[in-house]
Amino acid sequence: MRWFGFGFNAFGQIYVHEKLMKGECSNSVNEVKVISPTELTLANHVDRSDCCQIRASWSRRASLHLDGDSCVCLEGFGASSASCGIHVKESRGCKDASISESYLTLAFSDRIESWDLQKEEKTPTWSMEIKTDNSGPPLNLPVVPGGYIATKPPFYRSLSPHLKAKSLALSAEHAILLSASGAVYTWGLGSHGQLGHGGLTSEEEPRAVEALWGMPMSCVATGGWHSVCISDGGDLYVWGWNESGQLGLPSRGLRKALQEQHSQQAGIPCQDASTSPAEEQQEGEKHEEVFISIQAFPALLDITPSCEIRTVSCGSRHTAAVTTTGDLYTWGWGNYGQLGHQTLISSDEPQRVEFFREQQMRVVNVVCGMWNTFAAVVKEEVACS
Helix, strand or coil: CEEEEEECCCCCCCCCCHHHHCCCCCHHHHHHEEEEEEECCCCCCCHHEEEEEEEEEEEEEEEECCCCCEEEEEEEEECCCCCCCEEHHHHCCCCCCEEEECCEECCCEEEEEEEECCCCCCCCCEECHHHHCCCCCCCCCCCEEEEEEEECCCCCECCCCCCCCEEEEEECEEHHHHCCCEEEEECCCCCCCCCCCCCCCEEEEEEEEEHHHHCEEEEEEEEEHHHHHHHECCEEEEEECCCCCCCCCCCHHHHHHHHHHHHHHHHHCCCCCCCCCCHHHHHHCCCCCCCEEEEEEEEEEECCCCCCCCEEEEECCEEEECCCCEEEEEEEECCCCCCCCCCCCCCCEEEEEEHHCCCCCEEEEEEEEECCCEEEEECCCCCCC
């Protein structure tokens, strides 16, 4: 399995350019914005094929290697100037990891540790002993027995036992939980409809998303102000903020921005990219399109051609989904090339990333950083005639 990255690369999260190796900052668009999927650079003496998982924050990438002597390697801010990344010695033997801008959290079979990335310390900032139930399914961070690990202190937050958390996705201000039965719960800030309860109010405690009740879900993900989940049947549901098209629904703000951009490139004076009332009426008669800024209830997103979704991940304002046939679709904000279409154009419609199909690669996993995207691929097996 190989990993590719595209999008924001100012700190060498995807690949380390010459200026970063010298400890210099770069303003080059080609070095900061990686618009074409690029195979990841990994720390010295690490086999690329051994990288099992990627975790990403805004300025860093953590590569989790589970084969043999499992460990975590860090790339990005604080690591790139030293080499092509650094090994975290304290991660030897870890089973999972998560990363934020300030902390690296490591899960071992008997304990959880959180390390302050802003300091060089020989002991973790916080740790907790755990007892895992070997008979049940393995828990993945941020879920731990009895609760979950937050991205900032206090790290341990308890969860009600009746929730039976299977997985949990955390944004800076809201959370979405998937229970063992496939039910979805959300809590936190709700100002952009990201909780899916039909309003814009916040919730202090986990609340079931009633619109999804009775439809078992298999995967959940959260962006800056939007949320998504996949049903057992491979359908994709989206809700929250859609200003950049991150829900894959028609976005007035995005269309307006694209219109202004096209007008500027063509040298046409643009009156705040709006049409006259008469022109609007004519356009409306031809095709009346409903624009969505906030989707406060879960909406079923149709991807053309029809397909089943295997897994999904969200960046701050973009979304990426992998189909059961190994195709990668992306949509939303694309100003750093994080959509992988080899442009800097945003989109409010899911579009297939053609690079991997052209290279005869099948995508098996995707992880979004705030402004970038990482895809795991395997070589497509071509039948011999």
